[in-house]
Amino acid sequence: ADRNRPKPPPANNEYAKDPARHPALKVHSVAPFNGETPGSLLVDSYITPSDLLFVRNHLPVPQCDPATYTIEIRGTGVQPTRISLEELKTKFKHYSVTATMQCAGNRRAQMDSAEKPVRGLMWGCGAIGNVVWTGVRLRDVLLYAGLKLDEDGIPDVRVQHVCFEGSDVASVTKEAYESSIPISKAMNPHGDVLLAFQMNGQDLPADHGYPLRAIVPGFMAGRSIKWVNKIVTSEQESQGFFQQKDYKSFSPSIDPNKVDFSTAPSMQEFPIQSAITSHVDGDAVASDSLVELKGFAWSGGGRKIIRVDISIDGGKTWQNADLNEEALQQPSGRAWAWTPWTLTVEVPKAHRGELKVVCKAVDESYNSQPERFDAIWNPRGLMNNSWHSISLNVNSSAN
Amino acid sequence: ADRNRPKPPPANNEYAKDPARHPALKVHSVAPFNGETPGSLLVDSYITPSDLLFVRNHLPVPQCDPATYTIEIRGTGVQPTRISLEELKTKFKHYSVTATMQCAGNRRAQMDSAEKPVRGLMWGCGAIGNVVWTGVRLRDVLLYAGLKLDEDGIPDVRVQHVCFEGSDVASVTKEAYESSIPISKAMNPHGDVLLAFQMNGQDLPADHGYPLRAIVPGFMAGRSIKWVNKIVTSEQESQGFFQQKDYKSFSPSIDPNKVDFSTAPSMQEFPIQSAITSHVDGDAVASDSLVELKGFAWSGGGRKIIRVDISIDGGKTWQNADLNEEALQQPSGRAWAWTPWTLTVEVPKAHRGELKVVCKAVDESYNSQPERFDAIWNPRGLMNNSWHSISLNVNSSAN
Numbered sequence: 180a181d182r183n184r185p186k187p188p189p190a191n192n193e194y195a196k197d198p199a200r201h202p203a204l205k206v207h208s209v210a211p212f213n214g215e216t217p218g219s220l221l222v223d224s225y226i227t228p229s230d231l232l233f234v235r236n237h238l239p240v241p242q243c244d245p246a247t248y249t250i251e252i253r254g255t256g257v258q259p260t261r262i263s264l265e266e267l268k269t270k271f272k273h274y275s276v277t278a279t280m281q282c283a284g285n286r287r288a289q290m291d292s293a294e295k296p297v298r299g300l301m302w303g304c305g306a307i308g309n310v311v312w313t314g315v316r317l318r319d320v321l322l323y324a325g326l327k328l329d330e331d332g333i334p335d336v337r338v339q340h341v342c343f344e345g346s347d348v349a350s351v352t353k354e355a356y357e358s359s360i361p362i363s364k365a366m367n368p369h370g371d372v373l374l375a376f377q378m379n380g381q382d383l384p385a386d387h388g389y390p391l392r393a394i395v396p397g398f399m400a401g402r403s404i405k406w407v408n409k410i411v412t413s414e415q416e417s418q419g420f421f422q423q424k425d426y427k428s429f430s431p432s433i434d435p436n437k438v439d440f441s442t443a444p445s446m447q448e449f450p451i452q453s454a455i456t457s458h459v460d461g462d463a464v465a466s467d468s469l470v471e472l473k474g475f476a477w478s479g480g481g482r483k484i485i486r487v488d489i490s491i492d493g494g495k496t497w498q499n500a501d502l503n504e505e506a507l508q509q510p511s512g513r514a515w516a517w518t519p520w521t522l523t524v525e526v527p528k529a530h531r532g533e534l535k536v537v538c539k540a541v542d543e544s545y546n547s548q549p550e551r552f553d554a555i556w557n558p559r560g561l562m563n564n565s566w567h568s569i570s571l572n573v574n575s576s577a578n
Numbered sequence: 579a580d581r582n583r584p585k586p587p588p589a590n591n592e593y594a595k596d597p598a599r600h601p602a603l604k605v606h607s608v609a610p611f612n613g614e615t616p617g618s619l620l621v622d623s624y625i626t627p628s629d630l631l632f633v634r635n636h637l638p639v640p641q642c643d644p645a646t647y648t649i650e651i652r653g654t655g656v657q658p659t660r661i662s663l664e665e666l667k668t669k670f671k672h673y674s675v676t677a678t679m680q681c682a683g684n685r686r687a688q689m690d691s692a693e694k695p696v697r698g699l700m701w702g703c704g705a706i707g708n709v710v711w712t713g714v715r716l717r718d719v720l721l722y723a724g725l726k727l728d729e730d731g732i733p734d735v736r737v738q739h740v741c742f743e744g745s746d747v748a749s750v751t752k753e754a755y756e757s758s759i760p761i762s763k764a765m766n767p768h769g770d771v772l773l774a775f776q777m778n779g780q781d782l783p784a785d786h787g788y789p790l791r792a793i794v795p796g797f798m799a800g801r802s803i804k805w806v807n808k809i810v811t812s813e814q815e816s817q818g819f820f821q822q823k824d825y826k827s828f829s830p831s832i833d834p835n836k837v838d839f840s841t842a843p844s845m846q847e848f849p850i851q852s853a854i855t856s857h858v859d860g861d862a863v864a865s866d867s868l869v870e871l872k873g874f875a876w877s878g879g880g881r882k883i884i885r886v887d888i889s890i891d892g893g894k895t896w897q898n899a900d901l902n903e904e905a906l907q908q909p910s911g912r913a914w915a916w917t918p919w920t921l922t923v924e925v926p927k928a929h930r931g932e933l934k935v936v937c938k939a940v941d942e943s944y945n946s947q948p949e950r951f952d953a954i955w956n957p958r959g960l961m962n963n964s965w966h967s968i969s970l971n972v973n974s975s976a977n
């Protein structure tokens with residue numbers, strides 16, 4: 180939508196030190212920088228190359244010096260503790276986790292219409308990617324800071340949430356970007372929450388949180404705080420803007436001017452999602468030809484993808500897509516990585532004009548995607564996981 | 579559907595010792611007994627009275643003597659152990675868990691049609707109920723039998739599944755009813771899996787597993803094995819019929835005569851579900867009157883219900899139902915009990931004839947229900963969680 184076209188950087192340029200970005204990224208906003216991976220490149224590989232992963236920044240990229248970088252841990256049930264980046268890397272065991280990051284705004288553009296507009300950056304399907312993150316476990320760091328567990332391994336019951344603060348600070352409010360996750364996720368030995376210093380085997384790039392990022396697998400990406408420098412254990416969830424006044428969804432009949440944010444819980448785990456990425460609306464294909472469709476499926480909470488259904492008749496009949504073998508090796512309940520899929524379909528011989536291709540997925544809890552976005556419409560266009568459909572344009576095979 | 583009308587008991591009556599049942603249960607099969615709670619009674623109380631809970635039996639009710647009843651534990655990573663019912667009750671700490679049981683076949687009748695029939699008992703909305711279960715934790719019993727945990731509390735990696743066997747044995751095959759759950763659920767201190775001997779504060783009724791039943795909160799009821807007398811830890815899931823050849827779902831375009839059961843995982847956690855129970859199709863209401871609608875919502879995996887949307891115009895506009903207060907007190911991720919809802923709606927003044935009432939729910943992972951059952955159709959009509967809709971019949975208020 181035109182009203183959402185990227186604006187030029189502001190005159191007083193806090194963003195001058197932002198890093199260079201890959202020219203292939205589709206830019207939605209320059210300052211702060213927001214850009215997505217083009218569909219044509221999105222599932223070229225199981226692991227998204229670091230410089231092609233979507234960037235979703237809320238503020239200028241902070242300039243962090245690794246030599247002096249520390250992380251502060253404080254709050255209920257822990258000893259106030261400061262750990263340098265060097266200590267973090269040397270005192271704690273390293274873990275690598277392959278986890279998909281998906282912005283809660285991914286596929287927002289497909290929820291936008293003139294009658295019911297949504298507010299935010301107009302992400303297509305590319306605000307998602309799959310990365311090998313390496314770092315230390317948040318669990319180990321909180322235990323080091325003195326958090327107590329009972330004989331079942333359940334943490335101090337006064338601690339219900341873990342709040343992360345980033346080094347990115349708004350120049351106006353002087354407030355850091357912050358957000359929280361439930362303690363049950365943070366301390367679950369199967370939860371795989373990391374404080375990561377590497378992405379795909381190398382230091383994190385500046386845009387993705389150099390030198391340290393919280394990684395919360397199976398949650399919306401906005402909880403994986405970049406440039407994290409403070410961790411606070413608490414009875415309460417974060418009182419920050421992005422926890423309390425954004426990233427919530429409401430009845431599709433809500434009046435956007437009368438939203439009471441206290442009536443909905445903050446988004447954490449992602450619902451089941453999938454999309455077609457190899458083609459876009461209007462792409463031409465020849466009748467009586469074979470077309471290789473590609474895309475991804477992913478579900479939050481570590482729920483494994485068990486099936487992707489593809490239709491080339493607008494949802495009347497369905498074929499099973501072929502699922503990526505590496506993705507299928509993931510353990511039940513800890514399937515943090517996406518499942519790329521492919522399917523070669525035959526364009527019907529006699530068909531001319533519009534061919535409606537639809538994609539929907541199922542996860543191991545047998546949750547499925549809603550058919551239409553109308554049923555999950557919300558003012559910010561968040562977590563659009565309705566069936567993804569595109570219209571191909573069938574020409575005679577002689578063309 | 580007529581073809582699914584209950585058959586009379588067979589001549590050689592293995593079922594003669596089955597207990598008496600509450601006359602209000604809507605009977606789908608006499609031998610084995612299968613009956614559901616009528617909608618009019620379903621959400622009268624947060625806790626379902628024991629004699630009104632749906633009964634889903636596969637075999638005759640076994641006659642178990644509590645004085646001699648034992649449970650055998652064996653398999654990978656445990657010492658073969660036999661525990662009497664008395665020891666179970668005296669050696670282990672007791673826990674009470676309020677958990678909803680829902681049959682995977684609930685709402686099957688709404689997935690059945692002449693063109694695409696489904697196979698099984700024609701459950702309406704009442705193969706669900708909410709119960710306080712009291713017993714000992716499966717976790718504690720497996721630890722007692724010698725199952726080892728690592729320093730993070732993760733069990734012996736060779737053990738991936740826990741298989742339950744019931745005392746109910748098929749006279750033809752001599753095979754016990756059996757099923758398994760993942761070890762991650764069994765041993766999770768937040769998983770709340772019980773070996774229960776009480777239902778709503780009293781001994782289990784015969785129909786619900788007297789004297790001992792496995793209770794697996796957040797899973798389809800078929801994994802909560804009644805009359806459990808054997809527990810086997812294993813690398814593999816149960817090889818039994820109900821794990822391997824039933825309780826799986828496939829593409830809606832599958833040929834029912836060509837199902838390859840190895841291509842789908844067994845159902846465990848339930849997806850998001852809701853239904854209207856206060857009214858049925860064709861119920862008369864007066865125009866310009868107030869009508870109190872009632873129903874339930876529930877999701878598997880302990881995922882809390884965050885919203886129930888009600889429409890009285892077939893899904894064009896939506897109102898938020900009022901959610902049961904007790905249900906809302908449940909912790910995130912451990913919301914094992916259903917959420918009864920109510921909403922008083924105004925029947926439009928000018929309206930006559932059909933009023934289409936629709937219900938759909940959202941859980942804390944922001945998963946939602948599919949609009950139409952076509953998209954999730956499967957040959958056995960399992961896990962139908964499509965939007966529930968009923969047509970009320972609006973008469974003039976003078977009637």
Ligand SMILES: [Mo]
Nearest residue numbers: 282283284401
């Ligand atoms: Mo996001």
Ligand SMILES: [Mo]
Nearest residue numbers: 681682683800
């Ligand atoms: Mo069931």
